[in-house]
Structures are given as C-alpha cells and as structure tokens.
Amino acid sequence: MVKEITERNKKILLIVLIAGCFLSTLNQTLLNVALSDFMDVFHVTPATVQWLSTGFMLVNGVLVPITAFLMKRFTTRQLFISSMVFLLIGSVLCACAINFGVLLTGRMIQAIGAGIIMPLMMTVILYLYPSEKRGSVMGTIGFAIIFAPAIAPTLSGFIIEYVSWRWLFIGLIPFLCIVIVLAFNYLMNVAETTKAKLDITSVLLSTIGFGCMLFGFSSAGSKGWDNPIVITTIVVGIIVTALFCLRQMKANDPLLNLHVFKYKVFTLTSFINVLITMIMYADLILLPIYLQNGRGFTAFEAGLLLLPGAIVNAFLSPVTGKMYDKHGAKPLFITGLLFVIVSMWGVIGLTESTTYVYLMARTIILRIGLSFISMPLNTAGLNALPRELGSHGSAVNNTIRQLAGAIGTAVVVTVYTIQATPHAAELSMENKSMTAAQLAKLASIFGSSHAYVFMLVFSFVALLFSCFMPKKTAIQKSMPEKAVVQKSQS
Template identity: 85%
Template sequence: MQKEIAEKNKKILLMVLIAGCFLSTLNQTLLNVAMSNFMEVFHVTAATVQWLSTGFMLVNGILVPITAFLMKRFTTRQLFISSMFFLFMGTVLCACAMNFSILLTGRMIQAIGAGIIMPLMMTVILYLYPSEKRGSIMGTIGFAIIFAPAIAPTISGFIIEYVSWRWLFIGLTPLVLIVIILAFKYLMNVADTTKAKLDIVSVILSTIGFGCILFGFSSAGSKGWAHPVVITTIIIGIIVTTLFCLRQIKSNDPLLNLSVFKYKIFTLTSVINILITMIMYADLILLPIYLQNGRGFTAFESGLLLLPGAVINAFLSPITGKMYDKYGAKPLFITGLVFIIISMWGAIDLTESTTYMYLMVRTIILRIGLSFISMPLNTAGLNALPRELGSHGSAVNNTIRQLAGAIGTAVIITVYTIQATSHASQLSIENGDLSAIQLAKLSSIFSSSDAYVFMLFVSFVALIFACLMPKKVAIQKYESESHN
C-alpha cells in the first residue's frame, strides 16, 4: 500500500510540475510572433522590441547557474511556488502595461520564475526515478515542453489578429493561479535541504560573464559584429566566465560543479545539445522571416505552418522516451539527425514559388528528427552522472542551452543579413528595373536559403558527434561504474 501511495504521489507531483513547466515554456515563446505588433503599439524600433526576448533570455541565463545552490538551500515546494509566483506577478504586470518599460519589467519578472522551473524539474526526476525509467518519464515531460512552444505561435498569431495583445497575458494569469493553488495542496518535498553557503563572488562572476556573453551575441544580430558594444561585451563575457570556471574548479563547494564534464557521455551530449539548440532556435527565427519578409504571409499563417510539425513532435516525445529506455541513445540520435539533415537539405533552395504545403511537410520532418533527440539527450547526459551531481548537471545543461540559443540566433541572423546585402547589390546590377519591394523580397528569399546551407553543415557536425556515442550496453556499464 505504501508503494502505491508513493507512486500516486509521484504522479501528482509530476503533474503539478509539468503544468508549471508547460505555462513557463509557453510564455517564453508566446511573444515571438507579436514583436511587430508591439513596435506599432508602443512606437519602438526593432532593436528595442527585441529586448522582450533578449531580456527574458538574459535573466534566465543569469539565474540558471544559481539554481543548483537554490535547490540545496530551499525545498522543492518553496522553490516551485516562488517561481510560479514570479511568473504570476510578471504576467499581471505585462497585462496592465501602459508603456514599453512596464511591459519589459513584467517580462523580466516572468523570466525569474521561468529560470528556476526547468532545472528544478530535471533534478526532481533524478531523485524520484531510477535510470532505466527516466527515458519514458522525460518523454512525458517532453510532450509538455515541446507542445507549449509548438502551439504558442498559432495562439499568439490568432490573438494578435483577432483580439487585443493584452489577452496574451490575461489568458495566462488564471492558469498560473490554478497551478499555484494545486502546488499548495499537492506538492511535497523531494530532497533534503542543507545550510549551503552562497559564494557571492561566483554569483557576481556568473552574472557578469553569462550576462555579457548573452547580451553580446543577442545584440550582434541587430548591431552587427563590428559594433564596439558587441565586441566589448563578448570579450568581457568570455574573460569573466573563464574566471568563474577557474573559481568553480578550485572551490570545495562550487556554485556550478564543472566536474560533470569529467563524465565522457555528459560532455558528448552537451556538445550535441549546443548544436541541436542552435539548429532549433535558428529555424524558429529563419522560417518566419522567409515567410513574412520574403513571401508576404501573415504572422498567423506563419504560426499555423509550424503547428502540425510541432504537434507531431509533442506526441512522438513519450514514444521516443520509451524507445530510449529500450535501445539507448545512439540509434535515436543518429535517426533524428538523418531526419534533421533531410529537412535542412529541403530548405537550401527556397524560391518565391516554394509551396506552403512543401514547407509544412519539411517542417514536420525536422520536428520528427528533433523528437528523437531533445528529451533522450537530456536523459542520457543526466543518467551518466551520480545522483549528487544531478542538480549541477541539470543547471549546466540549461546554461548551455541558453548560451547556444543566443549564439545560434545571432549567427544565423548574421549569415542572413550579410547574404541579403550581397544578394541585393547583385540583383540590382543584374536587374536594374526591379522595384525596392521586389529587391527586398528576393534578397530575403535567397539569403534564407544560404542560411539553411550553414545549418545543414551544423547538422552534419552534430551527426559526427552522435556517432561517437557509446552503444547501450557500454552506457549501462559506464552508468553503473559512475554511480558506484
């Protein structure tokens, strides 16, 4: 009977955590389609409005390294309820925003909540489930994590087109409130807390280091790589992050335990994680640019095109989780990357007559590929670590993902912008009678194709790393050795 109750409690705990994670992830991508609308409403430039996602990512990236300490110091219940409370406060503030500054402040408060939830959930799973069951559990969670950003562009496009932008936040508020009430009623603590000391110097170094790197790469897309602000912040970020890493290696009780990289499988999955995140973020930015700038589709139509692939991705996630438990990581990674390579190949020759249906099928292929990789990647990396390093592995994973997302977005926008300028000058020489609108459209289409060629190359690099992963038998032996 005790075991049954424990199982039931585990399920309730997971349901509450997944609901919180779903809303947090949904909120993260909800504004992507709404940026141009905010520019009109608040009379701000593209560079200013970009802060709604850059600022969110900055706060998130700064907070994540501290989560390992927070998990030692506070209970699961305290952390989860606090993070949902921040999400609630930020959402209410955004819904009432009378100017852009208030909207941005609300967004930053939301990010405080979102930054804690994901690493918290990964660590709870490590505590609750043995390594042979984690694949299917991660797959179930993957459904929520993937489904949220999947439906966000469509919901957002619909709200922007037919109702007021405020409903992006008003609609979210009662849902967050329900999760807070459920957490008060059902959430219990998983791990014991300790009176851990906070290394203030490490917090300052990680904040400046990760903050500067994220800011530098995020600004590179709009300001260009040669801009003094971009160069300065990236250099400062790299120097300070190096100092942070050296301090962690020497410390007896590090803020972020970098010894997780001594485990070969964790390091391999981290590299693949960086490349896959770059591909995913780049595609989410590039496809809407091509559809809206190059082809003249509306925000709602762009969001709708992404929906079928994302829904299939979400529903495949629990299946690939079970497959991971059965076959291990390597065959799943290779299968997924073959799908991703096919989808990138399908976008290197975009024209002004590429059909909507073709792009939808190509996006479905990409999303099938991602479902074979996203959650199994997390599971394989964290399974390679002993339990006491779980929260650190989870925090490292999320930090890497934040940095890779910012870098991937910056690099792809740079490739796109450089190629667009080059195509525009070439087209104006070859066809002097083209109008400015036609010129902008054609250069946007051609440069999107060029950016996809770059992403095809990144996909092949990821495939090489996936082939280096050990087979399932070797991984099980390795896991049992590292856990003893």
C-alpha cells in the first residue's frame, strides 16, 4: 500500500499533517503567559488556573501510550480528522466559555486531539520515507513543531495586551476548519488496519500510572515535595507504571511495546531526549520568571524576546535535517549541546542590569543549539527501529517527553524556590530599608541564576551521553543486521 503513494501525494500528505501539527503545538503553549489574566477574569486562584496547563498535559500524557493501538485499529484519515475535530470542538468551547469550568472542559477536549497528532505524524513518516531521507523530512516538520510553541508566548502576549483573551481560541477556529476540509479532500491512508484488541487492564494501568506521575511532578513545584498529595501520587504513579511495564513485557500484543529499548541507539536518544526536554521546559519557565518577576517586563515584552530565537530555530531545522542525512546524529548532537552549554553559562550570573539585547542574543544561541538536536534526536531514535515498532517508538518518545517536561518543571521550580526564599530573608536582614517588592525582585533574580546552574549540569550530562552515540558509518554497517531482525519478526 505504501508503494502506491506517489511523490506528489506524499507532499500533499505532509503539508496537511504539518498544518495540523502546527496548530496543535501552537495551542499547547498559547496559554502559558495568559494564566494571570484568566485568574482576574474568572476570579480563581493560581492553584486552580494552573489546571489549564496541568489538565491539558495530563490528558495528553495519558492518551499518548495508547496511540500505538489506535494506529493499528484506525486509518490515518480517521485519526487525523478526529484529532482536528477534537481541537475544533475544544477551541469553540473555550472561546464561548462563560465560567472557568467550561474553559477547562474545552481545554481537556483540545488535549485529546493534541495527544493523537504527534505520534501519528512520526509513524506516517516512518512508513513513507526510507531512513536516508527521514532527516530532511523531519527537519521540514521541525519547522512547525519548533516554530509554533516558540512564537506562542509572543502571539499570546500581544492578544492579551491588545485584544480579548477569547481570540486565543477564536483565531484557531478558521484554520482548523481549513485543515479538516483539506484532510477530507487530500489525506490518504498510509498503512493497513488490523482488528487489534484493546487490553483494558493495560489502559487502566497506563492511565493511573502516567496520570499520577504527571500530576505529582507537575504539582510539586507549587505545592512542595513534602506535600502528602504530591508524595502519594508520585509513589502510586511509579508503582502502577512499573506494573504496566511488567505487563507489557509479558504480553504477546502489548499496548506499548517496550522492546524498543533493546535497540541501543533508541535507548541512548531516549536518555538525551529526557535531558533536552527538561532543559527546554526549564528555560521556558525561568526566563519569563526572571523577566516579569525580577525585571518588571510585561508578558508581551517577555514573549517578544523569544521571537528572534524562534525564527532562527525554525529556519535552521530543515538545514539540520539535511545535515543529519549527510553526517549522522553524533556530530549534530555534540555541536548543538556546545551551543546549549554556552547559552546556559551565559545566564548563571543574572543581575538587575543584564540587558534585554544580551538575553535575546543568548536565547538565539540556545535556539541554534536546539535546532541541531531536537528533530535529529527523534529521527535517530526512530531510524534505529524496525518499521513495525515505529508507532510504539513514537508513542514511547512522546510519553518520555511528557514525563520529562513535568519532572523538569517541578525540579527547576523547586531549585528556584529553595534558592530565592532564603536569599530574600538574608537581604531583608542586611538591608531593612528595602521594600517587599524590591526583595521579591532581587530574590527572583538570584533564584533564576541558581536554577540555571542546575540546567548547565544537565547540559554537560547530555553532552557526555552524546559522545556514546555511534557514528553514521557504524549505524549503516548494522543496517543489514537490523533488516534480518525485522524480517524474522514479521
């Protein structure tokens, strides 16, 4: 069936998928700088409003492990159109929200659509393109995946400051409708479906396990690690997830095939993926905290600072994709991480006088580094797998990314709080004439700097792992062996 798809149809398929992916990833980070505005509009507390992000991540994270089953059971058209319809319904509900409950419900429905689209797109690429061409294709897709969440803070800040918050959702609706129409007209199915049976026990275990872990880690930053709810949910999550993993290892037709970790390159890229995701999430949290709490910049100004880096990142993604096809993953990872290390080193000594232009230049350096890592990382991991394990590898990748994002957020907020709180107390003792606002600003700057030291350590660890990546020639020599494994499994 794959052979019947012409080059022209492949391009049309990619355009439709990239458009859907762009809207999905844009939607995920669009509300990050709007949460304080929602607190004023709906008169809710920070703990309540945080559910717009936490709830979205929970639904998304819980759904990802079962996407491998969904891709076996339903066609490409059915899954893609369903994901876009869920995003559309959720956006309409959010745009019309008369209270916080309706807004949260709409956000949860959006998360169902977002949870399907990314693993689906990765699997489609594995089916359509040979390994030697996937880097270029993934680089093109990276334009959407990287550019959308990076411009979201700027776009959101502008809408919040100059228009109504409802336009955060109204603006998505016509574009979603266009993508749905295009999908009905041009999207074709990529692989045959099978009447796969759903393992309900595995679904329950993955939902409880991943759901509890995501909730526990995402709550740790605000509630504290000693909170009974945080401790309980993390412990329950770890135990139930362990039971889920044991069941998958023994199952003949697992919901999530963990045998993907038998492939060295996939396992190695998964470790690096965890560290890079934690660094990315940490920066997206720490930089706005420093700019808004420590320096008094508006949400729009904070978002605007990220824009040049986002543009550079997006336009470099297709270039690094082609470089991956030519040189392999190892030199790209090492180059990218050197840029990341320089960018983290540049913000471990933040002060009240650190200039806006300096921070913008530093963010561009970070984004250059990430463009050498993000999409080549996904491509290298999935290329290491036989085609029939592609959907499982994609689902595992996305599950790891969700958990790493939640853990990274919790860790960096904890480090920030641990450093900022005692520093504020010391300052108040040394200079009793300082106002509470001045103390809070200085403590925020100090906390951000120390949290970046933590991220710098992560960057060095990721660089160490990258050195163990095999060279392109070594991977190519192992391809015949992989083909034999693939043939024996089919």
